[in-house]
Amino acid sequence: MPGRAEQFRREREELNTKILFAGSKTIQRFFALDTAAYREGVLPVKTKELMGLAASMVLRCDDCITYHVLRLAEEGATRAEIMEAMEIGLVVGGSIVIPHLRRAYRLLDELETL
Amino acid sequence: MPGRAEQFRREREELNTKILFAGSKTIQRFFALDTAAYREGVLPVKTKELMGLAASMVLRCDDCITYHVLRLAEEGATRAEIMEAMEIGLVVGGSIVIPHLRRAYRLLDELETL
Amino acid sequence: MPGRAEQFRREREELNTKILFAGSKTIQRFFALDTAAYREGVLPVKTKELMGLAASMVLRCDDCITYHVLRLAEEGATRAEIMEAMEIGLVVGGSIVIPHLRRAYRLLDELETL
Amino acid sequence: MPGRAEQFRREREELNTKILFAGSKTIQRFFALDTAAYREGVLPVKTKELMGLAASMVLRCDDCITYHVLRLAEEGATRAEIMEAMEIGLVVGGSIVIPHLRRAYRLLDELETL
Amino acid sequence: MPGRAEQFRREREELNTKILFAGSKTIQRFFALDTAAYREGVLPVKTKELMGLAASMVLRCDDCITYHVLRLAEEGATRAEIMEAMEIGLVVGGSIVIPHLRRAYRLLDELETL
Amino acid sequence: MPGRAEQFRREREELNTKILFAGSKTIQRFFALDTAAYREGVLPVKTKELMGLAASMVLRCDDCITYHVLRLAEEGATRAEIMEAMEIGLVVGGSIVIPHLRRAYRLLDELETL
Numbered sequence: 001m002p003g004r005a006e007q008f009r010r011e012r013e014e015l016n017t018k019i020l021f022a023g024s025k026t027i028q029r030f031f032a033l034d035t036a037a038y039r040e041g042v043l044p045v046k047t048k049e050l051m052g053l054a055a056s057m058v059l060r061c062d063d064c065i066t067y068h069v070l071r072l073a074e075e076g077a078t079r080a081e082i083m084e085a086m087e088i089g090l091v092v093g094g095s096i097v098i099p100h101l102r103r104a105y106r107l108l109d110e111l112e113t114l
Numbered sequence: 115m116p117g118r119a120e121q122f123r124r125e126r127e128e129l130n131t132k133i134l135f136a137g138s139k140t141i142q143r144f145f146a147l148d149t150a151a152y153r154e155g156v157l158p159v160k161t162k163e164l165m166g167l168a169a170s171m172v173l174r175c176d177d178c179i180t181y182h183v184l185r186l187a188e189e190g191a192t193r194a195e196i197m198e199a200m201e202i203g204l205v206v207g208g209s210i211v212i213p214h215l216r217r218a219y220r221l222l223d224e225l226e227t228l
Numbered sequence: 229m230p231g232r233a234e235q236f237r238r239e240r241e242e243l244n245t246k247i248l249f250a251g252s253k254t255i256q257r258f259f260a261l262d263t264a265a266y267r268e269g270v271l272p273v274k275t276k277e278l279m280g281l282a283a284s285m286v287l288r289c290d291d292c293i294t295y296h297v298l299r300l301a302e303e304g305a306t307r308a309e310i311m312e313a314m315e316i317g318l319v320v321g322g323s324i325v326i327p328h329l330r331r332a333y334r335l336l337d338e339l340e341t342l
Numbered sequence: 343m344p345g346r347a348e349q350f351r352r353e354r355e356e357l358n359t360k361i362l363f364a365g366s367k368t369i370q371r372f373f374a375l376d377t378a379a380y381r382e383g384v385l386p387v388k389t390k391e392l393m394g395l396a397a398s399m400v401l402r403c404d405d406c407i408t409y410h411v412l413r414l415a416e417e418g419a420t421r422a423e424i425m426e427a428m429e430i431g432l433v434v435g436g437s438i439v440i441p442h443l444r445r446a447y448r449l450l451d452e453l454e455t456l
Numbered sequence: 457m458p459g460r461a462e463q464f465r466r467e468r469e470e471l472n473t474k475i476l477f478a479g480s481k482t483i484q485r486f487f488a489l490d491t492a493a494y495r496e497g498v499l500p501v502k503t504k505e506l507m508g509l510a511a512s513m514v515l516r517c518d519d520c521i522t523y524h525v526l527r528l529a530e531e532g533a534t535r536a537e538i539m540e541a542m543e544i545g546l547v548v549g550g551s552i553v554i555p556h557l558r559r560a561y562r563l564l565d566e567l568e569t570l
Numbered sequence: 571m572p573g574r575a576e577q578f579r580r581e582r583e584e585l586n587t588k589i590l591f592a593g594s595k596t597i598q599r600f601f602a603l604d605t606a607a608y609r610e611g612v613l614p615v616k617t618k619e620l621m622g623l624a625a626s627m628v629l630r631c632d633d634c635i636t637y638h639v640l641r642l643a644e645e646g647a648t649r650a651e652i653m654e655a656m657e658i659g660l661v662v663g664g665s666i667v668i669p670h671l672r673r674a675y676r677l678l679d680e681l682e683t684l
Contacts, residue, residue: 015558022561026265026543033261034551037205037254042194047161051168051199055206056552058169058438060631061516063555064206080156085165087596091151092169092178094436095604096400096626099633102585105592129444136447140429140607147603148437151596170438172552174289175402177441201254208550209262210284210514213291216243219250265547270536275503279510279541283548286511286666288403292548308498313507315368319493320511320520322664323376324398324628327405330357333364368493375489379482379661384650389617393655396621397628397662422612427621433607434625434634471672478675482657490665512666517630519669 004110008066038071046075050085057089057097057104065104069111079114118224122180152185160189164199171203171211171218179218183225193228232338236294266299274303278313285317285325285332293332297339307342346452350408380413388417392427399431399439399446407446411453421456460566464522494527502531506541513545513553513560521560525567535570574680578636608641616645620655627659627667627674635674639681649684 020028038048049071056064072082086104090097108114134142152162163186170178186196200218204211222228248256266276277299284292300310314332318325336342362370380390391413398406414424428446432439450456476484494504505527512520528538542560546553564570590598608618619641626634642652656674660667678684 012558015562018565019558019561022539024539024543026261027539027546027557029257029261029264030546030551031554033254033257034205034554036257037201041198042192043164043198047164048198048202050157050161051165051202052206054165055168055172055202058173058436059206059552061552061555064552078156083592083594083597084155084157084162087151087594088162088165088169090436090597090600091148092166092173092437094400094432094439095434095600096629096631096634097436098601098604099631101589101597102582105589106585109588126444129448132451133444133447136425138425138429140603141425141432141443143599143603143606144432144437145440147596147599148440150599172550173438175438175441178438197250197252197255201252204255204258204550206551208514208546208553209258209548210287210289210292211550212259212262213289215247215255216240219247220243223246262547265543269540270534271506271540275506276540276544278499278503279507279544280548282507282511283514283544286664287514287548306498311364311366311369312497312499312504315366315493316504316507316511318369318372318664319490320508320515320665322628322660322667323372323662324401324403324406325664326373326376327403329369330354330361333361334357337360368489371485371489371492375482375485376661378485379657383654384648385620385654389620390654390658392613392617393621393624393658394662397624397658400625401628401662420612426611426613426618429607430618430621430625433604434622434629468672471676474679475672475675478653480653480657483653483660483671486660486665487668490668515666517666517669520666 005066005070005107008063009070012063012067046072046077046081049075049077050081053082053085054089054092057086057100058093060093060097060100062100062103065100066107069104069107073111073114079108082108082114119180119184119221122177123184126177126181160186160191160195163189163191164195167196167199168203168206171200171214172207174207174211174214176214176217179214180221183218183221187225187228193222196222196228233294233298233335236291237298240291240295274300274305274309277303277305278309281310281313282317282320285314285328286321288321288325288328290328290331293328294335297332297335301339301342307336310336310342347408347412347449350405351412354405354409388414388419388423391417391419392423395424395427396431396434399428399442400435402435402439402442404442404445407442408449411446411449415453415456421450424450424456461522461526461563464519465526468519468523502528502533502537505531505533506537509538509541510545510548513542513556514549516549516553516556518556518559521556522563525560525563529567529570535564538564538570575636575640575677578633579640582633582637616642616647616651619645619647620651623652623655624659624662627656627670628663630663630667630670632670632673635670636677639674639677643681643684649678652678652684 049068053068163182167182170182277296281296284296391410395410398410505524509524619638623638626638
């Protein structure tokens, strides 16, 4: 995995661990619920992650986009599938999404597996 | 189709037609692009509509939610699949999404086919 | 309680009940978590509801504003306290909040107890 | 002026008056500042109202859109000028803006002077 | 105060000063109004800052979150109180708030006084 | 042009080029439409860019603000005109816009031509 993605993943995990140990029940339960929502149901995990990616793009959250792109790569999504999710994100969210599209595209380019 | 959904569809079509005939090239091209983004690609139409629904929920747009729920019903999505898209929308978007979830759920209940 | 507020409360409860019985574990857990977040902790319930109101104003969600104003009335908040929360909401969220401020103010005016 | 626009204007003024008399200094000062920002400066009033309209569209606030369209009509803006502001709003804000575009277009159609 | 917080405070003050001297009456009045809204009223300053923090979290503004956390520390708020405001922000704003929660938590950890 | 603006422009162009060559028809058409929306129509280019700037401020997108400020400088807008667009952005979008205003102001200060 490239440097940028690896650094994101490490920082994310370190801080999530700290937060979970900080003792807020509400935050612990929210994190558990967040994880549960993306588990396989009647929809496969990949479809759920695609929805997570589209939602993250229209809400313009770079960290969330990075996270879902990495998860999609793990779930075997192809670059073409990820690009189509980004197309939906761009059309729904408008030109304000473009700076995030640029950074998302740079990430795609850095991931060797995609 | 129930009254509320039918009325939404009729008003939407009437106004869209008027807007398209108003002669703005930019708006005509945007509408065409919006339609194109949801056509089958490497991802099936249903997956794209699920992404559209999740994005509409986190952006809290009732008309957009109604539109994508109706389209999903046309594409043969089950109620359980739509509910899972709404779960993602709720967790990503937070409790501020709940009023829209209520109205979306009322629509699901009114649609006989779901 | 006035008609508008009463109707909001009834519709909200009916639909929430339906949603909770629809069988989505994720949604049930989210609703439980939402309730838990506003329970007394190191901060009193009233302070938490004031934060909920300010957050609802900047996110421009009329139903959420109505809900938190009704809850604040139940918790014994005064009209002046609610107005100060709305001031914060207006300054943080900008003039785009004004239409919601108008509807919130009409609600305050209808509530006899405030 | 048509019924819908007239009703909006009357309700808006009634509630604004009530709010201004409710005695919050912060709200009174915000309203004064809001008015001042649209006064002629190095930019003419019409340009400022066009910016207000574009901002209202991307923030998806129907009341704000209605207000700025009515103000633009007063300032002698043409329908074509208003349509171009809406084009910018649509492209910047994405398809999520379309329901507001529909309602804005219906308003344009109802205003005899445009 | 730690490096990150100190750097934020210095840059914020330098630029605010420059902006205030740039001569825009509208901006000067907005800044004055913003300050006034958080002064003690019927609600204490700490409650107002808690509302500002919750609003900043749901709007996902890192600089605003940093500012209100620093102000809350000055006002004698405890870490537990700040965490409860963040819980409200997380539940209202959803998982999209989590990256900001991570950065807010890192700041809390760096502040010796909390 | 100063370092920060020059770096923004170079990175923006490099990534836009890569994205356009990545072969997504939807993205290519969106970019073309985005460019077209700002071309001279019944409104001059400068007015359209002012609307783009105001919309970018209320949506709190630093890259978009930078882009429109640079474009406005190219179109011969004065610093006073740009400041008035920012005033509208601040009043419409609220104090949450202030961190972006600070960064926008720093950019203005770095541009020798303004």
